[in-house]
Amino acid sequence: DVKVTQSSRYLVKRTGEKVFLECVQDMDHENMFWYRQDPGLGLRLIYFSYDVKMKEKGDIPEGYSVSREKKERFSLILESASTNQTSMYLCASSLMANTDTQYFGPGTRLTVL
Amino acid sequence: AQSVSQHNHHVILSEAASLELGCNYSYGGTVNLFWYVQYPGQHLQLLLKYFSGDPLVKGIKGFEAEFIKSKFSFNLRKPSVQWSDTAEYFCAVNARRDDKIIFGKGTRLHILP
Numbered sequence: 001d002v003k004v005t006q007s008s009r010y011l012v013k014r015t016g017e018k019v020f021l022e023c024v025q026d027m028d029h030e031n032m033f034w035y036r037q038d039p040g041l042g043l044r045l046i047y048f049s050y051d052v053k054m055k056e057k058g059d060i061p062e063g064y065s066v067s068r069e070k071k072e073r074f075s076l077i078l079e080s081a082s083t084n085q086t087s088m089y090l091c092a093s094s095l096m097a098n099t100d101t102q103y104f105g106p107g108t109r110l111t112v113l
Numbered sequence: 114a115q116s117v118s119q120h121n122h123h124v125i126l127s128e129a130a131s132l133e134l135g136c137n138y139s140y141g142g143t144v145n146l147f148w149y150v151q152y153p154g155q156h157l158q159l160l161l162k163y164f165s166g167d168p169l170v171k172g173i174k175g176f177e178a179e180f181i182k183s184k185f186s187f188n189l190r191k192p193s194v195q196w197s198d199t200a201e202y203f204c205a206v207n208a209r210r211d212d213k214i215i216f217g218k219g220t221r222l223h224i225l226p
Binding site: 004035040041042043044045048050056058059090092101102103104105106107 | 122147156157158159162203212213214215216217218219
């Protein structure tokens with residue numbers, strides 16, 4: 001079974017802090033994704049990566065950056081957290097192409113005070 | 114730009130009722146279509162997908178969906194729901210010439226025992 005893990009289930013940070021969300025997958029998948037999930041808005045793509053050190057902006061990249069130094073790990077960075085970034089963050093990975101089935105992690109619920 | 118519309122935000126049904134959740138997308142070219150489900154407290158997971166071939170697709174747990182190209186629709190159905198089907202359901206679409214999968218806003222399904 002594919003396993004996608006995220007470093008924290010719950011996280012509370014203060015406005016202006018730098019926040020790191022980590023995601024690791026164990027199935028040698030090429031593609032990794034970061035989404036945020038908000039009630040009534042569904043899933044919105046923040047960034048995705050189709051290879052090590054490669055990244056592409058999604059639909060809402062503002063205020064976020066990403067890092068992919070190793071194939072199995074994809075990090076989401078909030079350079080200066082703001083209250084409107086309070087959300088559920090989901091990481092996903094897929095095998096061959098961006099259109100393949102995506103496997104999701106459990107999510108990190110981030111609260112920014 | 115692609116978009117995905119899920120008609121119902123909340124659906125409440127009694128056990129054994131039939132279910133149909135609507136999904137429409139806006140893109141005129143070739144698409145890949147998905148339904149994902151998120152059970153309470155669990156990861157988002159794939160329910161079924163359509164890439165090509167028979168437009169009636171069967172998924173896990175007795176769910177099926179029908180791709181109707183002329184209507185730009187991919188509705189999810191189940192003839193008799195169970196209490197354990199209580200979850201949030203997301204329709205997702207990928208235009209094959211694009212890198213991204215676009216998710217709908219989700220439908221919360223609540224099954225009364």
